[in-house]
Amino acid sequence: MFLVLLLGVCLSAASAAKLGVVQTEGGQLQGKNHRMSLLFRSVDVFKGVPFADVPGKWEKPTPHPGWSGILKADKYRDRCLQVTLLQTKTKGSEDCLYLNIFVPQGRKLSKNLPVMVYLFGGAFLLGASNDLAILGDSLYDGKEMADHGDVIVVSVNYRVGTLGFLSTGDARLPGNYGLWDQHAALSWVRRNIAAFGGNPDNITVFGQSAGAASASFQMLSPYSKGLFRRVITQCGVALSPWALQRNPMALTKKIARKVGCWRKDEDEMITCLKMSDPVGLTMGGKIDVLLILGKGTVMDLMELAPVVDGDFIPDDPSKLFHNAAEFDYMAGVNSMDGHIFAGVDVPSINMKNGNITVKDVSGLLVGLTKEKGTTAVDSALDVYSSHWGIAPEPEVLKKTVADIETDFLFLVPTQIALNLHANNTSGARTYSYLFNMKTRIPGFPRWVEAEHGEDLQYLFGKPFATPLVYFPRHRDLSKYMIAYWTNFARTGDPNEGNSRVPATWPALTKAHRPYLTINHKITKSSVSYDLRSNYVTYWTDTYSRLPSVSREEI
Template structure:
C-alpha cells in the first residue's frame, strides 16, 4: 500500500510542465493543458489569440488594441466571412484575425523550440485555421504534430473570397488583403512566440493548396525579409495557373453587377462597393457551378486569388525568387492532386462503365490551354497519348485525364518553383517530394492514388488521435511525415533532427533533381530522380514557346 502511495506522489511531482498565463504584446492569455499519450507529455493549447484588430473592408490589417485582464484562449474563434462549401449561404465573421498555438511540454518547460505556422487551403474562397471537424476534432489540430515532433504549431485565420482578394488592379482596391493578414500573423508570431517557448529566429511556414501558394507568395515578397527561415508548399505554388488573378478589374465589375453597384464611372462603382453589405459581397463571390456545364474547365471558376500589386508582389512571381534565396524550401504534390478537378471536367473518369473518349481528352486540353489555341491541343495530346498504343485500356485513358490536370495545375508549376529556388539559392536548401499513398476515399476507382489534401490527415497525426479509423500502415506514414517535416523545421534538412527517418532525403539542386516518394513503405529505394521530366519539359519548353492567341491569360 505504501509503495502505491509513494508511486502516486512521484507521478504527481513528475507531471508535465505547463505554461499557465502568458504575457503577449496585447495582454495576458491563458490556454489549456491537454494530456498526450506519452507519459509526462502534455500540449498547452491556446485557441483564438488575436493577432490583429477587426480589419476594415479591403484594408490592410491593423495592430490589435489589446485587452485588460486574462484572455481565456480556450475556444476557436469564428472563421473569416465566407461562403459555405455548398455555396448556398455565408458563415463566419469580419472579426476573424485570430490564431491558435500548440506548445508541447515534457517534465521541464519547453524553450527555444522550432515554430511551424500553418496556412490553410480552400481555393482562396473558404477555409479556417480549425477547419473540417472530424469526429469532434479539427483537421488542423496541431497537438500530435507538436508533441511527436517537439515543435510549436501555429494555425492562422485569414480573409478569403471577395473580402480577401477583390482588386481593381490599382491603388483604389489594391488586393492581396489575405496575404497581408498572413504576413501580420507571421509577424505577430515572430514578436511573441518566445513567451510561449518558441525560437523567433527559427520559423517555418507551411500550407496546402491555396495555403501552399500563399506560402510561396510569402517567400517571394520583399516584405518577408528576415521574417521566417523555411517554407513548405504542399500542392500549390505562386506559379500555379490558378494562383494569380491577371484580370482583377473584370472580376470586380462582375461582383459589382451582382450587388447592384455597376456604374460606367469606375470610381463611383468602387465607392458603391465599399458601402455594400459584406454578406452580399461574399455571396456575390460564390462559384457559379452551372457555368462549368458544357464549357470551360473547373479552374476557370477559381477566380479569387492574389494579384501583382506593385507592393506585396512587385513583379511576376517567377522573377522574385531572389527574395527567397536564404529560405530553405520543401515542396511537392500528391500523385493525384488534379483528380478531383478532372472528375468535374470529365465525369466519366469516375464512372464504372463510363467511356472516356479521345474527344474528352482533347476537350480537357482545349479548356486548359485556351491561351495557346488549337496548336497546343494537338501537341499536348500527342505527348499524353504516346504510351497508349492503338487500343488503349479504358482505365489508362481515365488515369491520363487525372495526370493532365495534376501536371498542369500542380506538379509542373511546383517543379518550376523548385528549380527556380535551387537556381537562386544563397546557401538555402531545396527538397522535392511526391506523395503517393493510395486514397482512403471510398467509391473512387482502383487506379486513384493520393487525392488532393489527403496528405494532411497524416501530417497532423490523425492515425494516432483517431486510431480506430486507421490501420498500422497509416500510423507508419504519419510517423514518417511528422519526422521529416519537423526535422526540416528544426535544421533545414528533413533527414536531420531529433526524429529518426526511414531514408535519407537528398537535396534538389541546380543540376540534380532527386525527390522522395512518400507512402507507408519509405526506404532507400523511395528516392527517384527527375519527376515526370518528359511532361515537365513539354510544358516548360515546347508549350511555353507556342504563340499565344488573343484573350488568353493563363501561364504555366
C-alpha cells in the same frame, strides 16, 4: 496505502510541465493543457489568440489594441466571412484575425523550439485554421504534430473570398488583403512566440493548396526578409495557374453587377462596393458552377486570388525568386492532386462503366490550354498519348485525364518553383517530394492514388489521434511525414533533427533533381530523379513558347 499515495504524489510531481498564464504584447493569455498518450508529455493549447484588430473592409490589418485581465484562450474563434461549401449561404465573421498555438511539453518547460506556422487551403474562397472537424478535433489540430515532432505548431486565420482578394488592379483596391493578414500573423508570431517557448529565429511557414500558394507568395514577397527561415508548400505554389488573378478589374465589375453596384464611372462603382453589405459581397464572389457546364474547366471557376499589386507582390511570381534565396524550401504534390478536378471536368472517369474517348481527353486539353488557342492541343495530346498503344483501355484514358489535370494545376508549377529556388539559392536548401499513398476515399476507382488534401491527415497525426479508423501502415506513414517535416523545420534538412527517418532524402540542386516518393514503405529505393521530366519539359519549354491568343479570341 501509503505506497499508493506516495506513488501518486511522485507521478503528479513528475507530470508534464505546463505554461499557465503567458504574457503577450496584447495582454495575458491562458490556454488549456492536454495530456498526451506518452507519460510526462502534454501539449499546451491556446485557441483564438488575436493577432490583429478587426480589419476594415479592403484595408490592411492593424495591430490589436490589447485587453485587460487574463484572456481565456480555450475556444476557436469565428472563421473569416465566407461562402459555405455548397455556396448557398455565408458563415463566419469580419472579426476573424485569430491564431491557435500548440506547444509540446515534457517534464521541463519547453524552450527555444522550432515554430511551424500553417496556412489553410480552400481556393482562396473558404477555409479556416480549425477547418473540417473529423471525429472531434479539427483536421488542423496541431497537438500530435507538436508532440511527435517537438515543435510549436501555429494555425492562422486570414480573409478569403471577396473581402480577402477583390482587386481593381490599381491603388484604389490593390487586393491581397488575405496575404497581408498572413504576414501580420507571421509578424505577431515572431514578436511573441518566445514567451511560449518558441525560437523566433527559427520559423517555418507551411501550407496546402491555396495555403501552399500563400506560403509561396510569403516567401517571394520583399516584406518577408528576416521574418522566417523556411517554407514548405504542399500541392500548390504561386506559379500555379489558379493562384494569380490576371484580370482583376473584370471580376470586380462582375461582382459589382451582382450586388447592384455596377456603374460606368469606376470610382462611383468602387464607392458603392465599399458601402455594400459584406454578406452580399461575399455571396457575389461565389463560384458560378453553371459557367463551366459544357464550356471551360474547373480552373475557370477559381477567380478570386492574389494579384501582382506592385507592393506585396511587386512583379510576376516567376521573377521574384531572388527574394527566396535565403529560405530553405521543401515542396511537393500528391500523385493524383488533379483527380478530384478532373472528375468534375470529365465525370465519366469515376464511373465504373463510364465511356471515355480520345475526344474527351482532347476536350479537356482544349479547356486548359485555351490561352494558347488550338495550337497546343495536338502537341499536348502527342505527349500524353505516347504510352497508349494502338487501342488504349478505358482505364488508361481515365488515368491520363487525371494526370493531365495534376500536371497542369499542381506538379509542373511546383517543379518550376523548385528549380527556380535551386537556381537562385544562396546556401539555402531545396527538397522535392511526391506523395502517393493510395486513396482512403471510398467509391473511387482502384487506380486512384493520393487525392488532393489526403496528405494532411498523416501530417497532422490523425492515425495517432483517432487510431480506430486507421491501420498500422497509416501510423507508419504519419510518423515518417512528421519526422521529415519537423526535422526540416528544426535544421533545414529533413534528414537531420530529433526524429529518425526511414531513408535519406537528398537535396535538389541545379545539376541533380532527386525527389522522395512518400508512402508507408519508404526505403532507399524511394529516391528517384527527374519527376515526370517529359511532361515537365513539354509544359515548361514547348507549351510556354507557343504564342498566346488575345483575350477576345478566348
